[in-house]
Amino acid sequence: MTIRQFLDQDKELVRIDAPVSSQLEAAGILAALDGKPVLLTNVDGGWRVLSGLCASRERIARCLGVSSTDLLLVLAQAMDTPAPPPLVPSAPCQEVVMEPPDLRELPILKHLEGDGGPYITAGVAIIEDPEYGRNACFHRLMVIGPREMVARVVEGRGTHTAWSRTRADLPIAIAIGAPLSVLLAAAMSPPKGVDELAIAHTISPIELVPCRTVPLAVPAQAEIVIEGRLTHRLAPEGPFIDLTETWDIVRDQPVLEVDCITHRRDAIYHAVLPGKSEHKTLMGLPREPGILRAVAQVCEVLDAKLTQGGMSWLHAVVKIRKRHPEDGPRAIRAAMEGHPSLKMVIVVDEDIDIQDWRQVEWAVATRVQAGRDVYIYTGLPSSSLDPSARQVPGQRATSDKVGVDATIPWPAEASEEAIAAVKQRFRRVSYPKVNLSQYLKPTP
Ligand SMILES: Cc1cc2nc3c(=O)[nH]c(=O)nc-3n(C[C@H](O)[C@H](O)[C@H](O)COP(=O)(O)O)c2cc1C
Structure with a gap:
């Protein structure tokens, strides 16, 4: 299910049409409505910002057309039977090419006064590892300039493995507003060499489209795509409130240089509010099949x-x-x-x-x-x-x-x-x- 299909179907959606700033104000509203899916229709002068789509496992199950009790089984089976998605030549996520690419044009939320900057929180990073193949993983991304972000790349993740073994810049694409099955699969940690986008396609079919400036493919139905390179230049990342609702420490992390930004016409920006229900559900639920599988x-x-x-x-x-x-x-x-x-x-x-x-x-x-x-x-x-x-x-x-x-x-x-x-x-x-x-x- 794409996030647009979700908007069309969800009866619980709270819609706010008042003008809202992406700097602190949007986060305050989303926190006050925690647990509910919320669409802010007028952020920074016109952007649509969606949050809370994955706040509960019941809603995720409903969106996938399965019962809450079967949800874990569906995810576990998808992990065991990944099927590569088809490639299409053109896609909605490339309808508009931002010229020149400028992150300040996007409604990237700053959540709290003490944060290191505005943060992308629902970006699925896609990379290609020379040995293990494609990897899709969430990385929080702190904006530090019009074409620069610092990525929090946890040691041992697929992105970290690929980045730490190459001396050159690592081509990377960030999909924001990706279909639900991509969000779930990107939060899983299958064995190295298993493609999360193939797991996503098994959960619910998706298509991929080649990127414009990097040798990667991204979910065709994503809302916004940022293409660039994960460099070996490090910069301080944080402070940031993460899952535990406590301040995560500041670390030196790799800088992502942006080469191209594309998006759908009237793109919807997906924001996961750090530490709140959607963040917790999206991180926890996709890990449960891995626990089941290990205990089995x-x-x-x-x-x-x-x-x-x-x-x-x-x-x-x-x-x-x-x-x-x-x-x-x-x-x-x-x-x-x-x-x-x-x-x-x-x-x-x-x-x-x-x-x-x-x-x-x-x-x-x-x-x-x-x-x-x-x-x-x-x-x-x-x-x-x-x-x-x-x-x-x-x-x-x-x-x-x-x-x-x-x-x-x-x-x-x-x-x-x-x-x-x-x-x-x-x-x-x-x-x-x-x-x-x-x-x-x-x-x-
Ligand atoms: C909303 C959300 C935010 C996340 N942020 C990060 C992050 O900033 N850095 C990171 O390395 N992992 C982050 N993760 C975790 C990875 O997406 C997840 O653990 C994934 O399974 C790693 O897969 P891999 O080990 O195959 O790379 C986040 C997950 C979610 C759901």
Whole structure:
């Protein structure tokens, strides 16, 4: 689904026609309406700015025409069966060529007074790695001049791998207002060599069009495309409020030089508000299939969820069908490998609804003995977004982590009957079902 199709269909869309500035004012409005899709129709004298399209998994599921419960499965299957999108000779995203290219013409939001500058937050960066092929990944981009931005390129990402192994400038294209399937796929981290745009095409079909100045192809239905080069010149990037709603530190990061900007007629600029619902959903949801897939290697996994309180990034709950006493700790370690940013993993049995935090906490309260079921790991690779992580410039951040095995404990050598008896002791009881209308008579 393209973001235009979304605008046509979404009944919850909040439309604001009053004139709005992209500098601080737009961010304030979007924050006040957090969770809702919002279209600002008159930003900086006429631009349309859309935000919140991906704020909830229910809306994403609806846009893709699947149920919320099937969403994870659809994403996981797409990850396993990527299909390259077709190339078309011309496309809407190139209807207008900005001459000369000037980033100041775009309604790029400055979010907070303390930010290092205006930031592109919904830009999907497409690059070609000489060994691994095409990679698509979000990078926040801080504007520092009419044709220059600093890109936050996290160590280990596809973009970083390609950039750090080439001495020349790395050709790059940034798609803003890309179709929903591209947004979801670009937030996934499949194994190196798997093309995120092919995953996107499997989630929901897309087309690509060749860029004008770089040897790359971009989603044809994107709204705005910035073509350029990721240079080896470094400049300070930040301060910036990221996912954790805390200030991320200032780092020296690569400068992106812009050679060409194209866009649709009446282009819609997509802005993801840092730290708010759309950012959290867009980062967290596409990581869950990777966690599922990793845990499936070691035991029978039924569901996985990054929790909202953990910023949809640092904490996960994994539901398994336990068949071996060691399945809990195995699932913990696999989940941390599937999503190395995790700092806490809780593993529960199949009787727990992992969408309900109270049920998860109930499992921890009734099934865990800290000395036996809590696992602590020190100095593992983690998220640079965690303000408590240990950060060394140019290296991956590290953190200490905790895994909680909240599955029903049963001994290794027990018989089937003994295990069944143990499980019985840990089940939540249910009272007999009654039909209340038989008892609550309307008062005459
Ligand atoms: C809204 C949003 C913003 C993001 N910003 C950045 C960023 O600034 N830098 C970065 O390296 N990754 C960022 N990411 C994460 C990557 O897009 C994501 O982790 C991706 O899976 C990396 O894929 P790769 O490892 O194949 O390159 C962001 C993700 C989202 C959804």
